[in-house]
């Protein structure tokens with residue numbers, strides 16, 4: 096949909112901010128521009144809505160050179176979100192969001208109705224409508240920024256480090272919300288960040304740029320993690336890229352054992368029967384099948400299991416939606432080294448050892464090196480969960 100064709104930006108002082116950049120930004124997906132400070136990400140984004148004009152090269156929107164469109168028409172088709180939201184401080188939240196519809200000549204009530212609808216879509220409580228930006232938290236202000244950019248329903252959203260100024264927990268919430276909005280609305284989003292984790296989480300495609308405004312690699316995140324194009328990209332991805340890559344492989348294929356799982360009202364025979372298995376621990380569940388904790392079998396007395404003496408089971412994982420990374424994390428954090436799998440209602444479906452997870456990881460890496468990356472469907476499913 097957006098094609099950047101050999102674009103260079105030279106600022107009047109001679110700085111080459113972007114150097115012969117070519118990118119095909121796919122329709123209805125999130126393309127992330129990532130790279131170190133000063134590598135030309137913002138300049139690239141601003142050339143797409145002509146806040147900055149290229150020195151050379153062309154940018155096409157639906158095969159039409161953006162230079163041939165009046166700037167106002169172009170910008171109306173592109174929502175723009177920046178760090179710290181850039182809200183109008185003297186306008187209420189509702190009127191901030193209604194700004195563009197009002198500019199487009201919509202009536203006041205219709206614009207406000209649209210603004211209310213968008214508040215709900217971006218997860219903002221309607222009670223905030225009459226407040227002013229300074230009465231909102233940073234995360235809430237960013238949500239208003241996103242709602243405002245969506246107000247006129249533009250097909251394209253340009254986002255420049257929109258979530259950089261908020262704390263990690265709020266940031267994760269905003270990222271999850273953006274993925275959900277993208278899924279619901281199918282916008283074409285170009286997203287700038289300097290945070291590779293954010294890029295990997297959000298991007299359908301990720302463009303890694305290097306200082307001097309040159310493209311280092313343009314690939315889906317799983318491929319970036321499995322096959323960095325060169326030492327610069329590898330270095331930028333960081334030391335734990337092998338672990339992070341596991342986010343793209345589902346935990347669904349792990350073989351779960353049910354033998355080492357007993358209910359809190361288990362009989363002496365059931366507990367004793369466990370001696371024949373290789374697992375040194377038993378996971379005790381409540382009568383409803385929810386995990387309570389681990390114990391060595393010899394410490395359990397049938398009819399008198401003391402739940403407060405059990406070892407904590409840590410955080411369980413859900414095989415159907417979680418990734419191998421999540422399963423590994425559960426096993427690493429578990430005092431027994433075994434991870435607990437549960438269904439979406441929190442009932443135990445089995446347990447799995449670090450060793451079994453390690454074997455699955457070896458299999459996943461081998462699969463990734465054969466094909467370049469895991470299949471597209473699995474990758475997308477794992478994005479939020481991983």
Ligand SMILES: Nc1ncnc2c1ncn2[C@@H]1O[C@H](COP(=O)(O)OP(=O)(O)OP(=O)(O)O)[C@@H](O)[C@H]1O
Nearest residue numbers: 106108110112131132133134135136137138139289
């Ligand atoms: N108006 C300008 N005049 C001269 N040089 C500029 C101008 N705007 C940006 N630059 C330079 O162009 C280069 C790219 O800047 P840009 O803001 O696009 O980078 P960035 O990757 O977005 O950086 P950051 O992550 O720090 O925001 C930098 O060296 C910057 O100093």
